[in-house]
Amino acid sequence: MNKTILCIGAGYVGGPTMAVIADNCPDYKVIVVDINAERIAAWQSDTLPIYEPGLQEVVERARGKNLFFSTDVVAGIKEADIIFVSVNTPTKTFGAGAGKAANLQYWEKTARDIIEHAESDKIVIEKSTLPVRTAEAMHRILQSNTKGLNFDIISNPEFMAEGTAVDDLEKPGRVLIGAMEDESGQKALETVANIYRNWVPEEKIKKTNVWSSELTKLVSNAMLAQRISSVNSISALCEKTDANILEVSSAMGMDPRIGSKFLNASVGFGGSCFKKDILNLVYLCEFHGLPEVAAYWEQVVLMNDYQEERFVRNISNHMFNTVAGKKIAIFGFAFKADTGDTRESPAIHVSKLLLEERAVLAIHDPQALKYAKLDLADCEGDISYEVDPYKAAEGAHAIAILTEWKEFRDLDFEKLYASMEKPAFIFDGRNLLDHQKVFEIGFNVYPLGQKALSHL
Numbered sequence: 001m002n003k004t005i006l007c008i009g010a011g012y013v014g015g016p017t018m019a020v021i022a023d024n025c026p027d028y029k030v031i032v033v034d035i036n037a038e039r040i041a042a043w044q045s046d047t048l049p050i051y052e053p054g055l056q057e058v059v060e061r062a063r064g065k066n067l068f069f070s071t072d073v074v075a076g077i078k079e080a081d082i083i084f085v086s087v088n089t090p091t092k093t094f095g096a097g098a099g100k101a102a103n104l105q106y107w108e109k110t111a112r113d114i115i116e117h118a119e120s121d122k123i124v125i126e127k128s129t130l131p132v133r134t135a136e137a138m139h140r141i142l143q144s145n146t147k148g149l150n151f152d153i154i155s156n157p158e159f160m161a162e163g164t165a166v167d168d169l170e171k172p173g174r175v176l177i178g179a180m181e182d183e184s185g186q187k188a189l190e191t192v193a194n195i196y197r198n199w200v201p202e203e204k205i206k207k208t209n210v211w212s213s214e215l216t217k218l219v220s221n222a223m224l225a226q227r228i229s230s231v232n233s234i235s236a237l238c239e240k241t242d243a244n245i246l247e248v249s250s251a252m253g254m255d256p257r258i259g260s261k262f263l264n265a266s267v268g269f270g271g272s273c274f275k276k277d278i279l280n281l282v283y284l285c286e287f288h289g290l291p292e293v294a295a296y297w298e299q300v301v302l303m304n305d306y307q308e309e310r311f312v313r314n315i316s317n318h319m320f321n322t323v324a325g326k327k328i329a330i331f332g333f334a335f336k337a338d339t340g341d342t343r344e345s346p347a348i349h350v351s352k353l354l355l356e357e358r359a360v361l362a363i364h365d366p367q368a369l370k371y372a373k374l375d376l377a378d379c380e381g382d383i384s385y386e387v388d389p390y391k392a393a394e395g396a397h398a399i400a401i402l403t404e405w406k407e408f409r410d411l412d413f414e415k416l417y418a419s420m421e422k423p424a425f426i427f428d429g430r431n432l433l434d435h436q437k438v439f440e441i442g443f444n445v446y447p448l449g450q451k452a453l454s455h456l
Ligand code: NAD
Pocket: 008, 009, 010, 011, 012, 013, 014, 033, 034, 035, 036, 039, 073, 086, 087, 088, 089, 106, 109, 110, 127, 128, 129, 130, 158, 159, 160, 161, 162, 272, 273
């Protein structure tokens, strides 16, 4: 074996990232550790802890050969030459910066574990998304060791998206590696680049200083989310003017300077990172005395809240100004298609607002029902969770599409319509369906940023 790689944190990033590294780098031993024993057991089993297309195959190819999952963090630290840290960095809920700043306690805990148990020099890699200049603090903590050990800190943020993680990791748009500018830092950078060189073309490996790398990750997510909020804001204007958001987005996206991707209007963006990373950026700007810059980026999150609230207001308005006691079938609870992840899913906010209006909810999702139940566990109201979409729609007044699962397109809408209360409504929060077709079946159809198709 060439070198031993350890990854601390076996979550949505640590697990898939290390599986792809192990699969492409047979000369490296890759160990993934986590304090969550249940998660580790799942990584060792046939039912992985996360749903991600293609992941099972990659894990099965490498597991037991050069990919190992374990709860023994200490043994992993002792054995590894290179340590990726991929623990969670959620928004702080207490103290200074509560609601915006990143909570770095899990990150710092791993740094302290490393100092305590390391017996040799290590390269420590920030895989988690962190505020700019975190590496500086971490370097200080690590170099404070009394064993005379040297630690190099590298920033190597992850850009994969859920649902396409395996593809994104196999064919990354870029691998960003930021290092300190001294000789030791540059040597560490090359060591990390050598891992990726096993399958990533040289021109995709982007080397920067460590602060640029940390900041690039936050700004990349902020820019992506900003595109969605921009297009979502215009979807509201389209609904007032009979312009069509699909036409506007596609015509606008033909300009190569704008580009066609990531311009789909939606009920709102979700996922564990966009909101958290933008709020982190906002906090950093405030901290550094840049209130105008902070306000600019905060608006991206505020627009997202507005879009979710606007969606619920539209439902209520079109259903004769009340949804109290009316059953609404929620189709899709995951924050996007092809994942079972519901973190910050717009479906959570939308469902809570509908419950406040006393709607009766029947929630269906092909992968996310387990988490949907947990997300709404504290909510009062009438909620059921249905594996069968037809059961969810039975006796409902409306279907609200909140996730763009392709299989929703293939449902038998005649059958759904027949079992629903009339007038029956569809609110398509993802512009997923063939609206004309469902309108002709009898539904009153309310897409996003497009003319409603109503029989009323
Ligand atoms: P996650 O919550 O799924 O996984 C983090 C794991 O770290 C958990 O299983 C937790 O038990 C473990 N952990 C926490 N403290 C630990 C410790 N001291 N020792 C051992 N294990 C510990 O989080 P995630 O979605 O994988 O995200 C991890 C980081 O990557 C975050 O900073 C996130 O912003 C970033 N990121 C996430 C994505 C994504 O698609 N989810 C993409 C790019 C970047």
